[in-house]
Amino acid sequence: xxxxxxxxxxxEVIETSRQIPVLVDFWAPxxxxxxxxxxxxxxxxxxxxxxWKLAKINSDENPELSAQFHVRSIPYVVAFVDGKPxxxxxxxxxxxxxxxxxxxxIPQPAExxxxxxxxxxxAGETAHAREAFQNALAFDPGFDxxxxxxxxxxxxxxxxxxxxxxxxxxxxxxxxDERYAPLETRLKATERADTLPDAxxxxxxxxxxxxxxxxxxxxxxxxxxxxxxEAALEQLLAIVERDRSFRDDVARxxxxxxxxxxxxxxxxxxxxxxxxxxxxx
Numbered sequence: 504x505x506x507x508x509x510x511x512x513x514x515e516v517i518e519t520s521r522q523i524p525v526l527v528d529f530w531a532p533x534x535x536x537x538x539x540x541x542x543x544x545x546x547x548x549x550x551x552x553x554x555w556k557l558a559k560i561n562s563d564e565n566p567e568l569s570a571q572f573h574v575r576s577i578p579y580v581v582a583f584v585d586g587k588p589x590x591x592x593x594x595x596x597x598x599x600x601x602x603x604x605x606x607x608x609i610p611q612p613a614e615x616x617x618x619x620x621x622x623x624x625x626a627g628e629t630a631h632a633r634e635a636f637q638n639a640l641a642f643d644p645g646f647d648x649x650x651x652x653x654x655x656x657x658x659x660x661x662x663x664x665x666x667x668x669x670x671x672x673x674x675x676x677x678x679x680d681e682r683y684a685p686l687e688t689r690l691k692a693t694e695r696a697d698t699l700p701d702a703x704x705x706x707x708x709x710x711x712x713x714x715x716x717x718x719x720x721x722x723x724x725x726x727x728x729x730x731x732x733e734a735a736l737e738q739l740l741a742i743v744e745r746d747r748s749f750r751d752d753v754a755r756x757x758x759x760x761x762x763x764x765x766x767x768x769x770x771x772x773x774x775x776x777x778x779x780x781x782x783x784x
Contacts, residue, residue: 504545504557509567516558520583524555524608529562529569529579537578540595544580547601554609582608613642617649624652632656647677654686663693685763689727696728709738716742716749723757732765736775744782755779 505515507527516525528544530537541559548557562569562577572581572588581591582604590608610618620635633656639649650673657666670690677683699705705722708715719738726735739761742754758779762772 504548504559507558507560507568508565512560512568516583517586519556519558521586523553524605524610525558525583526555526605526608527572527581527583528557528559529572529574529577529581530559531561531563531577534577536595540578540580543595543598543601547598547605551605551609555605584608584610611642613639613646613649616642617646617652620649620652624656629656629660644672645674647674647680648682650677651680651682651686654690658689658693663690663697666690667694681763685760688757688760689764692724692727695721695724699725702726702729713741714745716746720750720753723754727757727761727764730764732761733771733775736761736778740775740778740782743779747783755783 505511507515516527519525526544526548528537528541530541544557548555560568562574562579572579576593578595579591579593581588583589590604592604596604616635616639620632620639623629623632623635633653636649636653636656639646640653643649650669654666654669657663657669667690670686673683699721700708702722702725705718705725708718709722712718719742723735723738723742726732726738736758739754739758742749743758747755758775762776765772
């Protein structure tokens with residue numbers, strides 16, 4: 504348990520909640536219900552043994568924090584996860600309802616493993632990330648977010664067959680996820696690339712036959728498989744410019760999927776979206 508003021512709020516609540524959930528209890532010495540809820544929260548914090556942290560704010564001594572969170576009545580409890588408030592309640596809850604509230608905000612084992620995988624992936628620890636995502640899926644086979652990440656890692660490592668196997672295990676609701684279409688496009692491009700001439704040979708064909716749209720599409724697939732997305736977009740845009748109807752508008756549709764793959768490069772995406780719009784209008 505920590506006593507929180509405006510001076511340590513950012514560190515003790517916001518930053519700490521990026522590691523474990525933090526429950527912020529707004530209270531005051533004169534508040535009778537606060538004297539009932541406070542010990543209950545302290546007891547549960549000890550019982551949950553590090554799965555979440557209790558932070559107490561004396562609302563009389565910290566009016567600016569009370570105003571920031573629109574505290575109208577106390578006790579008022581706000582749960583923070585990943586630096587953001589995600590749930591709250593007012594008054595004293597029975598212990599069973601308190602436990603239910605905690606269970607809603609405390610990450611489940613699959614979620615914990617998934618977060619571990621994301622952190623490892625961002626740190627370049629590919630083997631660790633792959634193991635963490637596999638652990639998440641062992642806890643919850645229907646955890647599509649973890650499977651999306653695992654498929655991408657497998658593709659990055661060149662294990663297209665394993666990536667295909669994992670992709671096939673996505674849940675029936677996965678196609679509604681915004682990550683599905685771009686990953687499917689990348690997976691198909693990788694599979695297709697294995698059956699095509701290499702990029703150098705295809706470039707030679709395109710240079711000799713600029714109107715050979717199939718060669719351009721094949722070259723774009725090779726670029727996508729190699730994650731050279733802007734080079735792929737250049738070829739796809741050339742197809743749109745020459746014949747948008749080619750293979751049922753495949754070039755434009757593929758460009759849209761590539762835009763999703765390039766979320767980490769918003770300026771480049773904006774540039775290519777403008778280029779595409781200019782060819783369509």
